[in-house]
Amino acid sequence: MRRMTTENKLSWIRLAAVLVPVMFSVPLVLGFFGAAHPLFDSFAHFRMHLAVLMAVSAIPALILGLWREGLMAMVLALTALGTVLVPSPAPSAEAETAQPEYKLMQLNLRYDNRHQADVLRLIAQEAPDVITLQEVSTAWRPKLKAIEARYPYNLYCPNRSHIGGVAILSRRPFALGTTPQCVDSLIGLARVDFGGRSAVITAIHLDWPWPYGQASNVETIKPYFERLQGPMIIAGDFNATGWSQTLKTITEVSKTSSAEGLRPSWLVNGTFAHAARWVGLPIDHILVSDRIVQTRVETLQPVGSDHLPLLLRFSISGVDDNGGPDQQTVLRQGNHIF
Template identity: 75%
Template sequence: MTTKNRSWLTLAAVLLPILFSVPLVLGFFGTIHPVFDSFAHFRMHLAVMMAVSAVPALFFGLWREGLMAIVLALTALATVLPSAPAPAADAETPAQSVGGQPEYKLLQLNLRYDNSYPDEVLRLIARESPDVLTLQEVSKDWRPKLKAIEARYPYNLYCPNRSRIGGVAILSRRPFALGTTAQCVGSLIGLARIDFGGRSAIITAIHLDWPWPFSQPRNVATIVPYFERLQGPMIIAGDFNAAPWSQTVRNIANASKAHAAEGLQPSWFAKGAPGFITRWIGLPLDHILVSERIINPQVETLDPVGSDHLPMLLRFSIGGIDDAGPDQQTVMLAR
């Protein structure tokens, strides 16, 4: 190797980690501008690429530069690594959560508007038999297919389509709480207070646009006032198109006073990818947030069913005692 070639390689070994570090660091400043929050969604991948790109610097004797880049990358990576998922409950045993309250199930899934395997989705629903479904991309092609299960899920809310990809929907085996009206906020969220054996909870299906420069910041500005006014036990489930450490998810969590359920894993990758690939290198775009009266929430990520998003099954119970009468903030949110 000539001296000139070695010089160029040495320069590249220093510059490449720096190039990855710029968007990585800017991603921590999402409160300043949405453009920085867009970088944050890829923090995990940028950190890994930065650490890998710093290895050649060590071979060229640039120990200080290489080690500094690796330490910075690992520090950033430590802020996004998910905790180990909790073991799934035995499906054959009627589960009882903390305090002896009955356990319920919610299935969250972005159907994908052009899913080529709808029968796999319907088989999943039949197998898991959730109490509530929160769905996204319920396109015109999906509506007749979902009609097949409406006898089992007679309480439902379909929100307006957002172009050809469809809208959000809530399907429930359990009735909407007496005196309340389910409603949509455009095509972004659907809200329904559902009666779980005398204790009710607000169930929200959500689907946000892509991050800046797309409409996600405007989406958040639209829906945050609704979450600030809601009261009582709440579950917010859906495709946020945002990573859990992003300002987008943080703003919604703060407004709703909810937190991420335990066990969430990366859920989005290329259509047709095996589930284990998605769980390792996919983006964590699907979330389930729960309020404090949702007891012992546990999420299990299930195998793919033809969508580019993995299904997520939430097991939960409801604690506390409902206030008397309907929640007027849910009945007429638009007032």
């Protein structure tokens, strides 16, 4: 009887060693079909974490001698992990002479951040030319007003809720004849004059994935990105990973690409912000068009938010794809955003 009981326990353990990796494999595989339904795209955001969990859960199967099942689970997990860890291609060398370098800082402030002074100190330390912000709540407005002397050109979009809206702060003037605008409080758009060449700066904050409204958000903003012309930078809290269908759709319609590789930036709350760069979700992104060149992105120190700040260093090319002067980058009166 005891032997039978022992054999039953071993059978259950072996069954669990097979079923647990299978359990992780279901959402992992479905995440590759984000174009079919937003639910599957929600799974995709956790692809990196699901792949690691699946690989770890396959170890007991290997220990118990279930080599075929264990190795199949391990191969699937590592293959999925490879799709998010592939290094970004190195930027191509520019044929033209070196252009002036500018800086853009991207940060989701967190609406109830208790360390507002740390944010302002970081801005003063880095002195970016342009800042894109999210969760600019009512509590943040007096603090940001204090730096408007240094950033006199600004766009504040209406609050969507108590967490606030998006904003663009700039030391450089908005392009002559243009009017910054907000789109459903999802994105703020401003064409900024960078020493005679203009670039569209976009601050973006999307809802969470399905069952929340992220897919609907993308449909709302797609027509605007399809119409925008010239050099462009889209920075913000996308609430979506770089390998998600959401990012794929936005990069396709805006004709942009990521200025950085895998860069975990969010983790629960500010208490764990230092760990975010290792185990967090990479949901804060900076996308650039092909005329934004010589780009470098770095992750800055935590400043009380559950998101880490990003700093983009960039230049603006004055040559179009055919090698001639890019007329879209030259400022002219009446040069509107669209």
